[in-house]
Amino acid sequence: MRAITPLLWLLFSAGGTVAALLFPIHLFLTGLAFPLGWLDPPGYESLYGLLRHPVTRLYVFVLISLPLFHWAHRFRYTLYDGLQLKHLTALIAVLCYGTALIGTGMAAYTLWNLR
Amino acid sequence: MSADPSAPHYTLYHPRWYRRRVSVWWWLQNRAYAGFVLREVTSVFVAFFAVVCLWQVRALAQGPEVYARFLARLGTPLFILVHVVVFLFVLFHAITWFNLAPAALVVRWRGKRVPDWVIIGSNYAAWLALSVAVAVLLLRG
Numbered sequence: 001m002r003a004i005t006p007l008l009w010l011l012f013s014a015g016g017t018v019a020a021l022l023f024p025i026h027l028f029l030t031g032l033a034f035p036l037g038w039l040d041p042p043g044y045e046s047l048y049g050l051l052r053h054p055v056t057r058l059y060v061f062v063l064i065s066l067p068l069f070h071w072a073h074r075f076r077y078t079l080y081d082g083l084q085l086k087h088l089t090a091l092i093a094v095l096c097y098g099t100a101l102i103g104t105g106m107a108a109y110t111l112w113n114l115r
Numbered sequence: 116m117s118a119d120p121s122a123p124h125y126t127l128y129h130p131r132w133y134r135r136r137v138s139v140w141w142w143l144q145n146r147a148y149a150g151f152v153l154r155e156v157t158s159v160f161v162a163f164f165a166v167v168c169l170w171q172v173r174a175l176a177q178g179p180e181v182y183a184r185f186l187a188r189l190g191t192p193l194f195i196l197v198h199v200v201v202f203l204f205v206l207f208h209a210i211t212w213f214n215l216a217p218a219a220l221v222v223r224w225r226g227k228r229v230p231d232w233v234i235i236g237s238n239y240a241a242w243l244a245l246s247v248a249v250a251v252l253l254l255r256g
Contacts, residue, residue: 013219019161020209020238025246027164027205029253030171031198035190042253044179050252051175064169071162078155083139107169110176 008073008097015070022063057111065104072096154211160204163197213238 034041042050050056076096079085085092142148174185188194216238217231 015161016208016212019165019205020212021242021245022249023161023164023205024202024209024242025249026168027198027202029250031164031167031189032195032202035186035195035198039254041186042255044175044182047253048175051172060168060172064165064172067161067165071158071165074155074158075162078152078158082142082152082155084137103165103169107172110169110173114176 008069011066011069012073013070015066015068016074018062019067019070023067026063051111052114057114061107061111064107065100068100068103069097072100153207157204157208157211160201161208163201164205209242213242 029039029041033039051060073096076092079092080089142152171185174182189198213235217234220234222229222234
């Protein structure tokens, strides 16, 4: 665990930056402006066409995976400090990073297999 | 020897630190602590939206009908309400993240430390540029 701590911190840091730079606009459009009809959403065909592009696939993979690792790292310490769960260290670490890994795997699988 | 009741009572040396029990709500006692915990908690909302993105990609991959159902789900009042809250927390994450950037990243240029406002400012500039780029790309279609 100690050996990969720098890597986990790097993922946390990169994920925090990705989430800070890109999540507000994506969330604003997908979660609010499109459903509420403030702006016209792209149609299925054009969005799918955009997603199929290799660069977009990589972008979306980064957009999903890195913020998940950001969450895993930060939430882990939130549980330790906020809820004083230091005695559950190993279990919490496995659950947090494991969840991020599963999400990353699902994203990779889906994006890789797009027709 | 031990029969003498007036002898002082010695015990074996057991080091035991004195620790005051801290409430789980320790962070509510002080605004700075509350801000810190609020900032830490933003990660949950970041993860929430990452999962929504994953859900959207999977819906797109499964075809137009599934994707239409995904869009209908996002349009429900519950999801709108949740997304408003998530949006506020994600904004809070972004702002605190950019403002703390100079503490995490010390940049030197020509032997001098680049001032904090330059690093913070370039973060906000990148945020604006990327947001516009994403919006243009998604609204064009």
